[in-house]
Amino acid sequence: xxxxxxxxxxxxxxxxxxxxxxxxxxxxxxxxxxxxxxxxxxxxxxxxxxxxxxxxxxxxxxxxxxxxxxxxxxxxxxxxxxxxxxxxxxxxxxxxxxxxxxxxxxxxxxxxxxxxxxxxxxxxxxxxxxxxxxxxxxxxxxxxxxxxxxxxxxxxxxxxxxxxxxxxxxxxxxxxxxxxxxxxx
Numbered sequence: 001x002x003x004x005x006x007x008x009x010x011x012x013x014x015x016x017x018x019x020x021x022x023x024x025x026x027x028x029x030x031x032x033x034x035x036x037x038x039x040x041x042x043x044x045x046x047x048x049x050x051x052x053x054x055x056x057x058x059x060x061x062x063x064x065x066x067x068x069x070x071x072x073x074x075x076x077x078x079x080x081x082x083x084x085x086x087x088x089x090x091x092x093x094x095x096x097x098x099x100x101x102x103x104x105x106x107x108x109x110x111x112x113x114x115x116x117x118x119x120x121x122x123x124x125x126x127x128x129x130x131x132x133x134x135x136x137x138x139x140x141x142x143x144x145x146x147x148x149x150x151x152x153x154x155x156x157x158x159x160x161x162x163x164x165x166x167x168x169x170x171x172x173x174x175x176x177x178x179x180x181x182x183x184x185x
Contacts, residue, residue: 007036007042007046010037010038011033011036011038011043011047011053012053012056012057013036014036015027015032015053015054016057016060016102017035018031018032019054019057019102020095020099020102020106021099023109024050024106025109027050028050029043029044029053051115051117054110054117055117055120058106058120058121058124059120061103061124062123062124062127065127065131069127069131071084072084078135078138078139079139079182079183079185082151085132085135086175086178086182089155089175090172090175093162093171093172094168096159096171097163097166097168097171098163099163100160101156101159101160101163103121103124103125103128104125104156104159104160107121107122107124128148128152129148129149132147132151132152133147133148135148136148141185154177154178155171155174155175155178158170158173158174158175159171
């Protein structure tokens with residue numbers, strides 16, 4: 001199997017960071033090249049358009065969550081799996097406060113002008129909802145889909161407010177409340 005190019009990995013990492021910090025629309029291929037320290041001409045060898053690198057960023061995020069689901073599914077109790085999911089948000093609270101939720105913000109921005117790229121980004125959230133719904137269902141809760149939507153809505157709302165108010169405690173408090181609700185089930 002051919003080895004993935006270091007330059008390609010650097011370009012995806014740079015794009016991931018820049019899309020999170022300044023948005024997809026405000027990021028150019030020149031910005032990505034400069035941030036990754038890859039000559040602009042080389043960018044086109046790996047990605048013909050910004051949409052192509054956007055798709056690679058979304059695929060990378062989706063793969064990351066897919067691997068987390070596999071890891072979390074090794075945990076015996078669904079309540080503990082949900083707590084691990086919340087841990088993921090808590091570990092990124094500082095970054096989310098500074099730049100917004102990397103998945104939610106990208107979905108929101110891309111859905112202002114829907115394309116196949118916006119659908120691809122939306123699928124990252126859909127996969128979260130499906131996984132969360134499975135956890136609630138395994139707990140014997142009939143309204144598992146609504147509970148999954150409530151959890152994601154609470155986290156996305158907390159992320160938005162923490163970012164807008166520059167106050168990490170808003171998101172951390174929301175996570176704490178969600179932990180309390182999950183523990184009661």
